[in-house]
Amino acid sequence: MESGNKTEISGKTMEKIPVTTSNIYSDRKSLLIVVQFTFGVLFLIITNYWYFNFIFKNWDPFWILFVIFLPLNIFGFIYEFVFVIAVFSALILKILKKIHPINGEEGIFSIDGEEFKFYKYRYWISYFAVWLARAVPLPWIDFVIMKMLGSKIGKKVCLYDSWMDIELIEIEDNVMTSVNTVIMSHAVFQDKFIQMKTILKKNSITGGLSIVAPGTFLEEGAILGACCSTFIGQRLESNHYHIGNPALKKIPITKPKDKKK
Amino acid sequence: MSSPTSTKLMHVLYINPKIRRKHILGYIIHIWFSLVPVIFMEAGYYNFWNWSIQTIPNFGIWIPVLLFPVNLLIAYYLLVFTSISIMKTWLFLLIIRHKPREGIFPKDIHNKDFKFLSLRNLARLFPSYLIASTPFPFFRKTLFFSAFNIKIGKKGINRDIWVTPEFIEIGDNVIIGHATSLLSNIIDQDKLIIKKIIIADNSIIGTKSTILPGVTLKKNSILSAGSYMLPFQTSEEDSVYYGNPAEKVGKRSDIEKELKG
Numbered sequence: 001m002e003s004g005n006k007t008e009i010s011g012k013t014m015e016k017i018p019v020t021t022s023n024i025y026s027d028r029k030s031l032l033i034v035v036q037f038t039f040g041v042l043f044l045i046i047t048n049y050w051y052f053n054f055i056f057k058n059w060d061p062f063w064i065l066f067v068i069f070l071p072l073n074i075f076g077f078i079y080e081f082v083f084v085i086a087v088f089s090a091l092i093l094k095i096l097k098k099i100h101p102i103n104g105e106e107g108i109f110s111i112d113g114e115e116f117k118f119y120k121y122r123y124w125i126s127y128f129a130v131w132l133a134r135a136v137p138l139p140w141i142d143f144v145i146m147k148m149l150g151s152k153i154g155k156k157v158c159l160y161d162s163w164m165d166i167e168l169i170e171i172e173d174n175v176m177t178s179v180n181t182v183i184m185s186h187a188v189f190q191d192k193f194i195q196m197k198t199i200l201k202k203n204s205i206t207g208g209l210s211i212v213a214p215g216t217f218l219e220e221g222a223i224l225g226a227c228c229s230t231f232i233g234q235r236l237e238s239n240h241y242h243i244g245n246p247a248l249k250k251i252p253i254t255k256p257k258d259k260k261k
Numbered sequence: 262m263s264s265p266t267s268t269k270l271m272h273v274l275y276i277n278p279k280i281r282r283k284h285i286l287g288y289i290i291h292i293w294f295s296l297v298p299v300i301f302m303e304a305g306y307y308n309f310w311n312w313s314i315q316t317i318p319n320f321g322i323w324i325p326v327l328l329f330p331v332n333l334l335i336a337y338y339l340l341v342f343t344s345i346s347i348m349k350t351w352l353f354l355l356i357i358r359h360k361p362r363e364g365i366f367p368k369d370i371h372n373k374d375f376k377f378l379s380l381r382n383l384a385r386l387f388p389s390y391l392i393a394s395t396p397f398p399f400f401r402k403t404l405f406f407s408a409f410n411i412k413i414g415k416k417g418i419n420r421d422i423w424v425t426p427e428f429i430e431i432g433d434n435v436i437i438g439h440a441t442s443l444l445s446n447i448i449d450q451d452k453l454i455i456k457k458i459i460i461a462d463n464s465i466i467g468t469k470s471t472i473l474p475g476v477t478l479k480k481n482s483i484l485s486a487g488s489y490m491l492p493f494q495t496s497e498e499d500s501v502y503y504g505n506p507a508e509k510v511g512k513r514s515d516i517e518k519e520l521k522g
Binding site (some may be wrong): 165 | 265326329330331395397401416418420421438439440465467469485487503510515519
């Protein structure tokens with residue numbers, strides 16, 4: 001089943017394979033964060049220089065303007081810094097995808113192969129932008145930046161502070177993920193690397209503190225219970241609760257009318 | 262991959278509130294003295310700014326402007342290193358007064374082990390906060406682990422985890438998934454339990470798992486995602502553990518055969 005670096009996943013039961021992590025070893029590519037930081041700070045200085053230069057030279061009549069616009073300035077700095085870095089990293093990602101097109105194939109690859117190399121590049125390019133989006137108290141900035149960087153997120157989605165991968169995740173409309181959930185699309189071992197798409201269909205829910213392994217498919221209306229986890233490649237049935245660690249037990253969702261009957 | 266930065270990824274530092282209130286002055290002095298070198302550095306930068314405007318006629322201002330991001334980075338790392346050096350002197354004095362030791366102690370302010378644990382954690386609070394507040398990749402391993410006396414081997418994935426900074430030993434090439442907690446001291450109702458955690462070479466810990474005091478994970482063992490290892494539990498070599506509490510599920514060699522196909 002091995003073809004070079006890759007082993008196929010179709011037809012395999014991945015129930016027994018343990019779920020690890022989507023983080024990677026620290027690398028020199030992490031210096032991209034410093035490049036993005038310097039670019040963001042210089043952009044801020046160059047765009048705002050003329051305003052502050054004018055006010056400090058004509059301090060006497062215009063100090064009132066400085067005081068009045070200071071809160072707006074601070075908010076403007078934060079927005080500008082975050083969006084400049086997000087746009088910068090999105091552009092680098094686009095250029096990278098044109099030079100070496102990312103197939104996004106599903107399978108088990110070796111760590112020495114090309115697929116893992118590009119995963120490392122994508123990880124470090126998007127790291128700082130997403131870190132800022134989560135660190136800054138601006139509403140809905142999460143969604144905007146994740147969409148810019150390549151994940152597909154629908155409308156009316158509730159993403160509480162969850163640990164989420166960015167590539168190969170599709171979330172449709174009206175999905176709710178709860179506090180502190182982990183949604184993965186990659187799993188790293190010492191010599192292997194699994195890459196699979198995770199799809200959350202409409203109206204599905206993942207409970208609090210749950211773990212969604214790479215490759216899970218939540219059908220419409222499926223619910224994953226709190227503190228539960230899925231195995232790699234699991235498919236959760238629509239209109240059922242799934243409980244367990246891994247979530248093997250399922251209970252159909254009944255409406256109040258059915259109970260009365 | 263993308264961690265919620267609202268969950269501060271600092272070390273796990275338990276500080277009793279009464280002890281914190283008694284010794285708050287020491288904490289404020291710690292912050293004060295760690296800011297002093299930074300203020301001197303910024304004063305020197307301000308002089309450099311004025312000198313470059315005066316000596317170079319037209320473009321004098323651009324040199325300090327372009328070096329401003331570098332100034333910010335150096336100021337941040339200077340702050341971190343001075344706070345770590347103050348932390349180390351304070352810890353040295355506390356350890357001379359009362360050496361940390363393993364065991365089960367009562368949760369009582371007048372008990373020396375409990376009291377000095379809170380004081381040691383108060384000394385570590387400010388540097389730990391500073392390190393967790395930025396994503397820069399410089400000196401990551403030394404600042405997070407070695408500066409806090411956590412023994413860790415070469416190569417490994419250990420980002421985005423919660424760790425208590427005492428009595429932990431991690432081997433070479435260990436993968437620790439994000440959102441895990443390695444707790445070597447816990448408070449169980451009215452007792453304080455302190456016991457060493459040992460994680461041997463080549464082992465894997467999945468995401469969002471918790472490891473309690475006294476656990477030893479032997480070589481090549483895997484702990485799957487979302488599992489809990491109870492206090493004083495030891496694993497076997499080359500084995501896979503899963504569940505809450507963690508139970509042996511299989512052998513690592515079987516899983517590697519499945520991954521190869």
